Structure formats: C-alpha cells, structure tokens
Amino acid sequence: MSPIKLVILAILFYVLYRLLAGMGKKKFESKPLDEKYSSPVADALVEDPICHTLVPKGQALRLQHENKIYYFCSEACCSRFISEKGEQK
Numbered sequence: 001m002s003p004i005k006l007v008i009l010a011i012l013f014y015v016l017y018r019l020l021a022g023m024g025k026k027k028f029e030s031k032p033l034d035e036k037y038s039s040p041v042a043d044a045l046v047e048d049p050i051c052h053t054l055v056p057k058g059q060a061l062r063l064q065h066e067n068k069i070y071y072f073c074s075e076a077c078c079s080r081f082i083s084e085k086g087e088q089k
Contacts, residue, residue, distance in 0.1 A: 046071040050080050 043056040053073040060071035061078050065085060072078040 048073045048077050050077040053077075 043058045045054040046057045046060055047054055048060075049070055049072075051073060055071060055073045057071065060073065061075060063070045063072065063078055063081065065081075070081065072081065
C-alpha cells in the first residue's frame with residue numbers, strides 16, 4: 001500500500017473516531033454575555049404603596065380600587081390603604 005493511501009486512511013479513521021466519540025458528549029453552546037450571567041425572572045416585583053416594600057407579584061395581596069389594581073405585602077398594609085382612601089372621600 002502506498003504512503004498516500006495510508007495517510008488518507010488514517011485521516012478517515014481519525015474523522016470517524018471524532019464523529020463517534022463526539023456523539024455522546026454534550027455540545028457547548030455559546031451564549032452572549034448578558035444571557036450567561038442573568039437568571040430567568042420567575043416573578044415580577046411590585047411595590048407596596050404603603051410601606052414601599054417590593055413583593056413578588058404572585059405572592060402579593062391584590063386590591064382593585066377605582067379601576068386600578070394595587071399590590072400589598074400584608075393585610076395590615078392593605079387595611080391601612082383602605083382606611084386612608086376611605087378618609088379621603
């Protein structure tokens with residue numbers, strides 16, 4: 001067998017080996033820097049209008065008043081809001 005055929009066969013075996021060995025490995029995906037270091041947002045934060053605490057929207061108490069929805073961190077803040085709005089009328 002000529003040396004050129006041996007080199008071609010060696011290259012073919014190497015390529016085949018790399019293909020088979022790479023099939024079981026997880027491929028590395030390149031992401032932009034801003035995607036690599038940011039975590040997905042699970043829940044948006046809303047501000048309590050009384051104590052100005054930031055609360056996850058899914059856990060906040062909701063109150064609809066005059067066609068606007070207000071979010072509260074606790075029932076105490078919600079009650080205070082209702083009493084203050086009642087005094088203003």
